[in-house]
Amino acid sequence: MLFTSYSFIVFIAVLFVLYYIIPKKYQWILLLVASYFFYGLMSIKYLGYILVTTVTTFYAGRQLKRQNLYQKDYLKEHKADMSREDKKAFKEQIKKDKKIYFLACILVNFGILAFTKYTNFVIYNVNHISEMFGNDIVLSFWNIALPMGISFYTFKSMSYLIDIHRDKSQGANSLFKFALFVSFFPQIIQGPISRFEHLSKTLYGPHTFDYDRVAFGLQRILWGFFKKLVIADRLLIAVNTLKNSPEQYSGGFVLVLMLMYSFELYADFTGGIDIAIGIGQVFGVTIEENFNRPYFAKNITDFWRRWHITMGAWFRDYVFYPLSVSKRMLKLSKWARKNFGDAIGRRLPVYISTLIVWFTTGIWHGASWNFIAWGLANGIVIIISLELKPYYKWFHSKFNVADKRVFHAFQIIRTVLLVSSIRLFDVYKNVPLTFKMLGSMFTAQNYSSLFNGSLLELGLAMYDYVIVFGGLGVLLIVSLIQRKSNVRLQLASKPVHIRHAAFLMLILSLLVFGAYGAGYDASQFIYNQF
Amino acid sequence: MNDLIEILEELHADVDFKNCVTLIDHNILDSFDIITLVADINSEFDVTIPAEEIIPENFNSAKALYALVERLME
Numbered sequence: 001m002l003f004t005s006y007s008f009i010v011f012i013a014v015l016f017v018l019y020y021i022i023p024k025k026y027q028w029i030l031l032l033v034a035s036y037f038f039y040g041l042m043s044i045k046y047l048g049y050i051l052v053t054t055v056t057t058f059y060a061g062r063q064l065k066r067q068n069l070y071q072k073d074y075l076k077e078h079k080a081d082m083s084r085e086d087k088k089a090f091k092e093q094i095k096k097d098k099k100i101y102f103l104a105c106i107l108v109n110f111g112i113l114a115f116t117k118y119t120n121f122v123i124y125n126v127n128h129i130s131e132m133f134g135n136d137i138v139l140s141f142w143n144i145a146l147p148m149g150i151s152f153y154t155f156k157s158m159s160y161l162i163d164i165h166r167d168k169s170q171g172a173n174s175l176f177k178f179a180l181f182v183s184f185f186p187q188i189i190q191g192p193i194s195r196f197e198h199l200s201k202t203l204y205g206p207h208t209f210d211y212d213r214v215a216f217g218l219q220r221i222l223w224g225f226f227k228k229l230v231i232a233d234r235l236l237i238a239v240n241t242l243k244n245s246p247e248q249y250s251g252g253f254v255l256v257l258m259l260m261y262s263f264e265l266y267a268d269f270t271g272g273i274d275i276a277i278g279i280g281q282v283f284g285v286t287i288e289e290n291f292n293r294p295y296f297a298k299n300i301t302d303f304w305r306r307w308h309i310t311m312g313a314w315f316r317d318y319v320f321y322p323l324s325v326s327k328r329m330l331k332l333s334k335w336a337r338k339n340f341g342d343a344i345g346r347r348l349p350v351y352i353s354t355l356i357v358w359f360t361t362g363i364w365h366g367a368s369w370n371f372i373a374w375g376l377a378n379g380i381v382i383i384i385s386l387e388l389k390p391y392y393k394w395f396h397s398k399f400n401v402a403d404k405r406v407f408h409a410f411q412i413i414r415t416v417l418l419v420s421s422i423r424l425f426d427v428y429k430n431v432p433l434t435f436k437m438l439g440s441m442f443t444a445q446n447y448s449s450l451f452n453g454s455l456l457e458l459g460l461a462m463y464d465y466v467i468v469f470g471g472l473g474v475l476l477i478v479s480l481i482q483r484k485s486n487v488r489l490q491l492a493s494k495p496v497h498i499r500h501a502a503f504l505m506l507i508l509s510l511l512v513f514g515a516y517g518a519g520y521d522a523s524q525f526i527y528n529q530f
Numbered sequence: 531m532n533d534l535i536e537i538l539e540e541l542h543a544d545v546d547f548k549n550c551v552t553l554i555d556h557n558i559l560d561s562f563d564i565i566t567l568v569a570d571i572n573s574e575f576d577v578t579i580p581a582e583e584i585i586p587e588n589f590n591s592a593k594a595l596y597a598l599v600e601r602l603m604e
Contacts, residue, residue, distance in 0.1 A: 166582040322581035337573070346569060443579060478575050
């Protein structure tokens, strides 16, 4: 059941009515039943996977919580009669005991993720290497069901476990409540990757019907549909034409594809997140924001602070920091400082961790060399931008442009072009082809053909381009307003007829301009496949 | 405290670390600065800051960071 299907709208409508008529103490149970129904409808097989993750994580988490409490109580009770060494030894013992449950749970769950997602990728590479050495043995691919959203719910569950392990969270007090956290249907397929401490504040209710909140939620859902159906799904048609015929569409067309894909992905992904957050709001559940106007970022690091925020925070908190401040890394840093000087010693942990994190981020997105190349390219560009920092400083000390609007615009355009060009790894079918097409942007002499009507042969008519540009214009205006205030709060302060007119216009634009109709199926959200 | 301020000033000479209390909230220190800082503190004070202590409250000001270092030294 896709967000963009009619059955999903019926599902939400029925759930909405039931949610506000049943006794409030049962609301979260209804959400749990609805979430399992939603997920089970996609494939009954998926339920087994999510159940294993839920049960193992909950019980491992509970065990860790018990150990945390035992440690606190014991230390409190024996405060007077324990030396510093005794306390240290006691803490070490508890740490060891916790490690067994923690590692077992991590291994089981990341093991499931790795098995379902990467087995065939490993087989593909083994076959490739074997072929290179002239070996005829070819392993056949396994028929493994990849549960939808597994990367998202596994990451959510593991953050729950790690936070309890770190004693930063008390966790859920019942298996069923935890099951709802893992399976909460608006965010199971493409996030955001919520943290338990945040989502649990509102997930379990009780929630009374609040007209303003529900209206805000519905507006957010409509806004998400507008982005997805009016902009993303329309751009998708041209993106597919361009990427599927690379021989025909090189040079200037690669630039067009790069920009079209960037805006398609933005409208698609943020649209899906808008729908998720809006649904949450309708049911009184506050879901974290996942974007902060990313295409206004001034550099790539800033971009990654604004794009897919919950994923970035997950990798930062659970991979980047633990890796870069680990004893081994600090030892390596010390060794490098001693042997190669402070400059290299300081950079080493940061750069190694950056590359590992971006490799992992890449492979998290998909089991292919394209995503690995995409991830590593991001990491390398971030490292280069760190190395260029002193030169930027020098430049700004010589030229007083840092506060000029033109310079800000330059920074924004530069960042959009940079992240969009890196994204081409995610578009073409393999890495060598991506490099070839990127190169053709600088060597091909076909830029003039962009203006001879070729763009009207990509599956989009002039009418579609007008709608896409109009839609992107609306997105730009909304983003500009968001810099200073909340658009929906501003709208709410307007007279009732203006509010209703805006609401109606959004619905009408969806009905009239949405990319659907006879023979057309609203496409899956791009991030569903991750 | 002065040693810590020196380490911080090596990272960003133009920041008033004695008074600033929004080093993280205002993105003055990014994650790369934090890692460099943790490694520097490890060298200078022989203290290892664990990953779970890398939270805005501990890094928003030099004072908070120094309090963390002192706590970990105990």
